[in-house]
Amino acid sequence: MHRIAPLLLLVFFLAPKNAPAPQPPAKFSVLLNDSDQAIIVGVHTRLNEWQDAKIESHTDANVDGDAVRVVSKRADNAIITLEYPIAKAKKYRVLWNPTAGIWDILATQ
Numbered sequence: 001m002h003r004i005a006p007l008l009l010l011v012f013f014l015a016p017k018n019a020p021a022p023q024p025p026a027k028f029s030v031l032l033n034d035s036d037q038a039i040i041v042g043v044h045t046r047l048n049e050w051q052d053a054k055i056e057s058h059t060d061a062n063v064d065g066d067a068v069r070v071v072s073k074r075a076d077n078a079i080i081t082l083e084y085p086i087a088k089a090k091k092y093r094v095l096w097n098p099t100a101g102i103w104d105i106l107a108t109q
Contacts, residue, residue, distance in 0.1 A: 028062035029086040031055055032108065034095040039103065041094060042069040044083075055094065070094060072102035 033039055033055040042050045044067035055061045069083040084105040086092055097104040 026089045028064055029068075029088055030060050030091045031063055031068065031105075032060045032091060032093045033057060034093050039070065039094055042071075044068070060091075068092070068094075068105060070103035070105060074101045 031041060031053075036057055038054055038056045040052050040054050043053050043063045043065040044050055045065050050069070051065075053061055053063055063086070065086065067083055067085050069081055072080045072082070074080060080102045082103065082105060084092070091108040093106045093108050095104055095106065096102075
């Protein structure tokens with residue numbers, strides 16, 4: 001019994017602790033691509049122009065802008081453009097919305 005107590009203390013102190021989730025750099029917004037394919041989003045820069053940014057499948061990208069947009073072509077051939085305002089140091093998910101049949105953007109924090 002006396003040998004088990006020191007081992008339990010050692011396990012307790014060496015066990016990983018719950019660390020806070022990493023935060024995006026304060027000068028960027030982070031877009032997370034939750035889909036199984038790469039996607040191109042438009043980023044509205046602070047110079048008042050749109051620039052394309054390609055985000056690979058299941059990865060994220062730091063973007064510097066105040067809005068993003070995604071363009072989808074629905075099954076009925078309608079072209080849907082979704083623009084979403086973004087803020088620095090925030091995270092957003094870009095994902096396929098199967099119910100609406102379009103790409104969607106959601107804030108994660």
